[in-house]
Amino acid sequence: MNNEASTVINEDDDTSLLVVILDCNVYSWGNREKSLQDAISGMNDDNNDDGRYNGGIAIGNNVNKRLVNTSKNNYIGFNKFLEHFMVFINAYLMLNQENQLAIICSKIGESSFIFPQSTTDQYQQEQLELERQQLLNENGEPLPTPNKTIQGQILDKLQKLDLEIKHDQTDVLSSSFSASMSMALCYINRIKRETPTIRPRILVFNISPDVSSQYISVMNCIFSSQKQSIPVDSCILSQLDSTFLQQASHLTSGIYLKPQKQELLSQYLLTTFLLDTLSRKSLAYPTLKSVDYRASCFCHKKIVDIGYVCSVCLSIFCGHSSSCSTCGTKFSLKIDLRKQLNNSNSNINSTPTTTSATSTVNNK
DSSP, rough: OOHHHHHHHHHOOOEEEEEEEEOHHHHHHHHHHHHHHHHHHHHHHHHHHHHTTTTTTOOHHHHHHIIIIIIOOOOOHHHHHHHHHHHHHHHHHHOOOOOOOEEEEBTTTTEEEEEOOHHHHHHHHHHHHHHHOBBBOTTTBBBBOOOOOOHHHHHHHHOOOSSSSOOGGGSSBBBBBHHHHHHHHHHHHHHHHOOOOOOOEEEEOOOOOOOGGGGHHHHHHHHHHHTTTTTEEEEEEEOOHHHHHHHHHHHHTOOOESSSSGGGGHHHHHTTTSSSSHHHTSOOOOOOOOOOOEOOOOTOOOOOOOOOOTTTTOOESSSSSBBOOOTOBOOOOOOOOHHHHHHHHHHHHHHHHHHHHHHHHHHO
């Protein structure tokens, strides 16, 4: 009886685990901020010209920024994104007091946990709090303690991010998305061992373009999450769609969303990504009409439409080779493209009637 009751409770348990992957690429967000500033400066110049024409009546900077966000530019900067993101996090934690949260920061060349903090970070923070309590300000009163809430911890971590590009990272300006996905899956596996009834899912905020060199590792993570029934939700903040995230959301039964007006991002997040997978079955959610399933070759890491596939390990190559560079399998069938081209040209020359017919059609 006790075992039956426990199984019923576990089935009705709606505790969920949300692992968020934030794309904190300095290069991508910097370009976004630059484009917004250029749009605002252009708007100010236009308004100054209109003000001179209308007797010196000009529009303020706040109105200019609002007009830029609404009419000419539907994109937001990093600070505005954090405001919408905090609204979504607070709403998620309010759904159930047992809901768990993890946030992974994907930067150029590395990935790290923002929340929860590691044991070393917690120890350092406790030592800083003790030192802060011992210090006094000018009036002899103790200094205020830092915010211990989840929102305060996340904001402190995001504000202390290293926003400088190192010298060894100047050649590669892409985010380490595959490393973030691997860390998210490992963390979910550890939490599921502690609480098997929890319902995990991954939410990705992406602003950087896809990197074909990460195709193999990203697809391995996608297949792993598909096998473990972990949906991967995607929120695209860039102008272009993400081929990797389209495949990830489609194969894992997740949601792929590209907000049309990012100034209303909190509404998109609350209405689309807030509820768990079981609650989504009763609601209508956006679906992908078409998915780009193009793969990247294993030799040059380029996206190809037509290529050669190894029959043993299913590796993809953009050109023909005598052996597979992945598994070492030697191919017995050798194809000489020059002979095929010569044979095809000789066949065309041997049939003058067909060529003349085509030429007459073209002349008509």
